[in-house]
Amino acid sequence: MMHQRRHRSRLFTRAGGVILAAMLPSAAAAAEIELPPGPNRDLVYGTCRTCHDLQYLKDSAGIPKNAWSDLLDSMKQYGLRIPPDRRTKILDYLGTYLGPNPPPAPTQAAVESTTAKVDGKTLFNEQCSSCHQPNGAGLPGNFPPLSGNRDLMLNRLFPAYVVINGLQGKITVKGKEYNGVMPSFAHLSDAEIAAVIEYVRKSWGNDALRPADMAPLDAAAVAKVRTTPKTPDEVHAYRASLKSSR
Amino acid sequence: MSNDLSRFLMSRRRFGALAGAFGLAVGFAPTLISRAFAQAKETADKIIHGKSPELIIHNAKLGVTETPLELLRKHKHTPKEILFSRYHYPHEGNAAWYATTAAPPAELVKNWSIRVDGLVKRPRTVTIADLQAMPQEQRVAVLQCAGNGRSFYAAKQKVAGGQWQNGGMGNVVWEGVPLKPFLKGLEMEPSPAARWLTAEGWDQPATRVGTDFAKSYRLDDEALDHAILALKMNGEPIPAIHGGPVRLIIPGFYGNMNVKLLTVLMLAAEQSPSTYQSMAYRMPLVPVEPGTFGANDYTLENSRPTYGQAIKSVIFSPLPSDSPKSGMVEITGVAFNDGMAPITSVEVSADGGKSWHMAKIETPESPWAWHHWSVKTRIGAGEQTLMSRATDALGRTQPINGLARWNPRGYEWNGVERSAVKFA
Known part of the structure; x- marks a missing residue:
């Protein structure tokens, strides 16, 4: 009884928060430490x-x-x-x-x-799964899913921009809104980033979303992305531009 | 890994971009940057809108900031721009709205409700408008993080967590609805079995499996007689970062006990199972030693929550940064306790404890407010250790050896204040 009541009141007030969050500029992402x-x-x-x-x-x-x-x-x-x-x-x-x-x-x-040797699945479990969950389903409201997430296929390089620079700002994924801050994972090597992104692109049925002409990411491509750093806000804007051009 | 260089270049670019914005000179060498725990210069105003960029940051993602004493001592009542802040969950996503010193948005306030429930015949829901229509009272009280002074325990054994110095506190004017008459006025007919009051806030952990924040108090704790459901801080609606639109304020209790973003008050036979009640923010009942009592060894039997503030004094002037001159020097500062007994003396030493002088204590605004004190004494040139020790009418005083109260989560530091100051 106690739990149910509490939960309801939380949802109620949270709903207000969702609308209002857009009115405030989001706080700056924590500097990388x-x-x-x-x-x-x-x-x-x-x-x-x-x-x-x-x-x-x-x-x-x-x-x-x-x-x-x-x-x-x-x-x-x-x-x-x-x-x-x-x-x-x-x-x-x-x-x-x-x-x-x-x-x-x-x-x-x-x-x-x-x-260690570069293995996409291991890297995913070690680096990504505490937020996006081992099955890629994310946590609704907090962390967006990677399974069935079409952002993965926006273009060949886009996920590398996210992993290297982080992403901040409001996004809608599979009909649910998220407004979190993903930190930078620039500590991973180019080969590791390529491997983990390709793992995610092949897992949980995501391969069905992949355009036939999209070449796999490799370390060289990731290295190029690294040479043009963006802020997490800029990655957000880049995502929006890719979305609108589709 | 062939691209470690690019990794470091990445770090340099990030660091350079940010440091450049703050006019810092950036030297660069991979080993140097690693050894020095390179960190881009983040400022509090970038993390919490409206905060002073001069605050010390303990955790940007959680909005944890501390006030330098140089700022703190300037104000009788600590303004929202510099008051320390501490949340337990990231202010991101749906929670981004509270990363500001502004009042919570009007629509949110309009829809806010507090559920008063538990072992009662008639549970109630109360809105902010309901609270505003009730008689209000003021409480001037020190708000202090239970971890304030944690860094000083490192002299025995460093304790994990934010390394707070003395600035995790402020002297604040709260205004709101007295708790006890409020509960009585709701005519809920609580069961005699209800012995605990639990308060919960709106904020939620980053993941579902994390423990929710909750605090429980004995309903017969006389501190609750002075508690209010506060709607105002320093005369204006409570800033979102400090727990608005409504915060439970229990004057004399450590900060964590004053639940922010209040949404639930529960009357129950037992205290909350939240980790924040059962394991975190607790003090062992007997002295413990590093290595023999760990951070997870707390039980309800061997420890108590960090309720009332241990008596404490802090020297505001001179600070080491004042570079004071020798000769007749006025030493000033503040003292406070849990408000349960008047503070009767503050003793001050300017020679590392060899001789002590009785300070003059100003009449405080309330039993829970800062007690300003001052004393004049002659101080010679060179580095001197200034010390202060407050004592109250119950004989409670600050231990000469604050390390005797070492505890694995680093709470309730109240050792005799020591400050090494160089006099010209």
Whole structure:
């Protein structure tokens, strides 16, 4: 009874909010915060930013590994859902590179050598699924679905613009409105971005949406997108221009 | 990975673009930028419309900001432009409307309702117009984050989370409908089994599996006798970022207890199962040590919620940034507690605790407001440790060793204030 009533009143007031959100300029996206390079840093980027930005991690640097472990446990209550092996990797990174005695900054080669093989599905699960969900269905109201999302096929490069720069602003996907802030995933390599986008384009029946003449994304194409950075707002405007030209 | 360079170039471009806008010189080297946790210079006004760009940002996505003492001390009542803010969920999407110091939009206010429900015969729904038609009362009260001063615990063992200094507080004038007469006036006939009052806000977690924000209070807690359903802050409708159109204000209680965007008041036999009540914002009942009591070891039995504010004083002048001169110096600051007993003394030391002077305390605006204090003393040149310690009529005082109250979530810092200031 309690839950039902509460839910109803929430929906009621939320409905007001949906209309009114358009009246206010949206807040600026959080500036990208960089954590020290180290193995599995990408997992942290792909996991923690669903609910908060990385400043909490940066500012907490120096706490011991057991405190990081407790923190990961407490995040469960705030909604964190990760498999045990990923938790272990994230904890290793946090306890080492944001621990009391972080190692000196690794050389470029050391960071490169730790990078796992490029696999679109694994990357999706590690980097995208905490918001877009492992089945690509998203969370209505909060995170748009990728399954059946026609934006994926706006043109060959568009999804790469989103992944590299982030996206901010009101969009409608499969009839539902979203007005969130997707952060930049520029920490992924060109090959990784190409692989994860192609994975999404082939999954959950999305291949049926694909124009026959759309060539697969590759690292070289992503590298080109990277050379013309856009703000998340500009990506939003770019999306609108692609939509209207169709 | 062949494109690490492009990755860094990306970072540089982003950083350069933003830093350039703020007139910062940008030096660049990949190792340097990593080691220094490179961060583009974000300012609070870009995150929350109407906030001062001088605020300290603890988390941009959640709109968590702190007031530098240099700004805080300028005002008798802390203006909305500089008052600290702390939400628990991103102000994005449907929640983007509250990232502003402006009042909530009129249509939203018109449709706002508070459900008063639970172990009662007649549940009620109350609108803002209903509340506005009821008698209003004013409360001047310190609003303070329970995590204010968390950074000071690092001297024992750093605690995760926003590293608050002293500026997670403000002295605010609230105005609204007294809670107890309000509940009585609704004639809901609560069951005698109702022992707890739970307040919930409109805001929702980023994902469905996240815990909702809720706070529970014992209905017989005398602090509730002074609580109001506040509609105004500093004489105007409560800014959205500070919980308008209606916020439960319990004078003397830590910030998190003053539920923003109030939509539900529930009378129940038990307290809320929300993690924010059962695990977060709690203090262990006995002293605990790092490594032996963790952030998830709290139970309803071994800990209590961060209700009333522990007695505390903060030095407003001189601050290290004042670069004061030696000689006769006036030291000023504020003190406050939970309002349950008058503050009877503030002792001040200018020599690291070797000698103490009794400060003069101004009559406060209310039991819960800032108590301004001042004392003049001769201070020699060089770096001196200024200290202040408040004590109330119940004998409650600030511990000389604030670290004795170390706790794994870093709440309720109230150690004797220490500030190293260099005198010319």
